[in-house]
Amino acid sequence: MKLILVDDEKIIVDGLKKMIGRYIPECEVVGVAYNGLEGFKLIQKRQPDIVITDIRMPQADGLDMIKMLKDADSQAKFILLSGYADFEYARRGMQLGVQFYINKPVEELELRDCVCQVMEVIRANRAKLQEVDDLKHEVHSRIQESALKDILEIGSESTDLVGELLKIAQIPAEGARFVCALLEFDGSVDGLKEFGLQPLYRHIDRFLGQYRGVYRFRYWGAQVAVVITHGGVIDYGELIRAIHRLKEAVFRELKMSMAVGIGTVQERAAGISQSFEEARYALNYKVIKGMDAVIPFLEIISLTGQHHTVPDEMIAKLESGLDNMDEEGCVGIIREIFQGMEADRGISPANLQLQCLNILLSSARKMSFQQLQQNDFLGRNILSLEGISRFRTLERLEEWMIQVIRGIITFKLEHNIPKKKDIIAEIKEYVSNHYNEPISLADLSARFFISPYYLSQLFKQKTGDTYMNFLTQIRISKAKELLEKTDLKVYEICRLVGYSDTQHFARLFEKLTGYRPSEYRKNPPSA
Known part of the structure; x- marks a missing residue:
């Protein structure tokens, strides 16, 4: 701890310095002064933890100096040094909040005991302040996380509300650009809880530290959302490279494997939710890219824009059939979808795999990640591309897809998931x-088992x-x-x-x- 000595007698100052250096190694004398006015200036400049001062000195006595420092909001603790048994000095000292006194001539043991008492008081005060700061930080983090979750979910139309929520989160939006990423970790949710998020957050902060603001929080299940803000241009390529470095470091140092979806850069705060939706959509393609892939949204758009796509009405029919546990109807829809694929003579095996992935994602999107993990068959076939990649003919792939759809219906029947469940009415x-x-x-997603x-x-x-x-x-x-x-x-x-x-x-x-x-x-x- 830093300590300053103030006394008009140089021999006393020199003696105190020697005793402190010999008996109180925790303290460092960072300055000395020989009158109250000089002491006032020195203490303001050096900001010590402890000041040992004489009372009677020229220009300004010790008590006058303490009063000036208190008025200047000094946080130092004072020990009064005096050879005078004068009650008036003691009374004035107590009024100024001074609790510690040492009588002249100073003895080593008394000096050490008094300074140690003061150090204990300082440590206790610091611990209380740290506790208060930690509590404030925790409250702020929770408010910020709640506001950001709201922003991710309200859509890009609510411009005013997004601005309001950013103010609550204390995130500057003026002139900023925004981009979102969604991280998903391989393994169970319990594993992520057990490991703890703070080491992961430190890695995120380290590898994305070049950006003005990086806000990360647990989103859902084994997923962590990251919202990045920056005052200048966000180089998309550099962002992707930084996330690759982050992924590699997390695997190397924390032994955690993760896939990452990255949305596009948005120039308005209202676009945060759009960037997040893009990141979430890109992350779905971990099934085809791998469970440890970094997947930019623009890459997925360029991939999907070139291929045969299954009509939305066919996907809607399939979802309806699954809702009603209509196995025969679902099988008929799969066969109809594959007839359309067969008619597209230009479709390649890779494109075919991609379309099967889209069908599987649509079939399972009402089911939670946890539900898919509970069933070995579904988890093996829907959460990896292993099943799709085994087949090179339409006929065999079609039969495999029908087997997967039947597996979903069996799972729902075994778990008593009702037909035509009006999940929105329940949520409302x-x-x-x-x-x-x-x-x-x-x-709500976690409670109602829906993505x-x-x-x-x-x-x-x-x-x-x-x-x-x-x-x-x-x-x-x-x-x-x-x-x-x-x-x-x-x-x-x-x-x-x-x-x-x-x-x-x-x-x-x-x-x-x-x-x-x-x-x-x-x-x-x-x-």
Whole structure:
């Protein structure tokens, strides 16, 4: 710890320096002064932890010096050194918060004991401050993560809300560019929990440290989302290379294998959700690229844009057949799809594999990663390309695809998954009952065993609105009810309806109702 000595007698200063160097090696004397005014300037400059000062000195005595330093917000701890048994000095010292005194002539043991007591007080104070800082950091991280999850899920149309959420997350958006990546780790979710995320986060920060902001958080299952912001141009090629280096280091140092999907660079904050959707879509192609691949979205677009594609209506029919456990109907649809492939004489084995992958992903996208892992047959055939790559003829591949579809239906029957389950109705009911909890799309995905991407698309398709807008409407509706029927303060209502930031809540409330919460309470439109 840094220590400064202030005394107008040089012989005393020199003696104290020798004793401290000999008996208190934890302290370093970083400066000495011979009057109060000189001491004041030196202490402000060096910012020591401890000051040992005489009381009676020329120009400004020790107590005057301490008062000036306290007024200047000095955090040093003071030990008063005096040969005077004067109560007035002691009283003034206590008023200034001084707790420690040493009488002249100074003895080695008394000096050591007193300085050690002061050091213990300083360490205890630092520990408390660190605890408070850690708590603040944790709260900020949770608020930031929650805001970013909301941004990923609300869609690119909600420009104002994205800006609002970025302010809450304390992420500067002015002049920034944005890009998202989604990391998925090979192995069980429990393995990721056991290993812990902090070592992984440190690697992400290290390898992507050239960008202005890198925000990473657990998204869903064994997936970690990364949102990157930068004030200048983001070189896409360099980003891909940096993520390759990150992947290799994570495998080498943490023994964790991962696949990464990378979205495109967006020039507006509203494009963050689009970049994330692209990253999530690209990550689906780990099945064809490998479980440790880095997959840029632009690469997938160039790949899929050149090939025969299965019509959307055929995929929709297949999904409907799976919903109803209609094995015969599903087999008929597969045969019809393959007839279309056979008619395309130019289709290559690689293209054929890609189309089978698309069909499998569509067939299984309503099922969670955990569900697929529970079934050895499905996990082996849907989560790897091993099955597809064995077949080189349409006929054999068609029969294999039918076997996989039958396996999905068998799995659903064995696990009592009901026909035509109205998952959106269930989710809406759950959200209506738990609106006051921090429920993100990823949380709902884990609870209802459905992938976040499919849930997002299905919710919009079934309701005509995004999940985030639906949740916001419920929360604001409940807030209106509480404002009308209770005397609760606005900040209390804010927390009761699931928001942590009162200003954000007030702005959302005004946007949807046309009133500030306090105005609405005074004159509700329904009155």
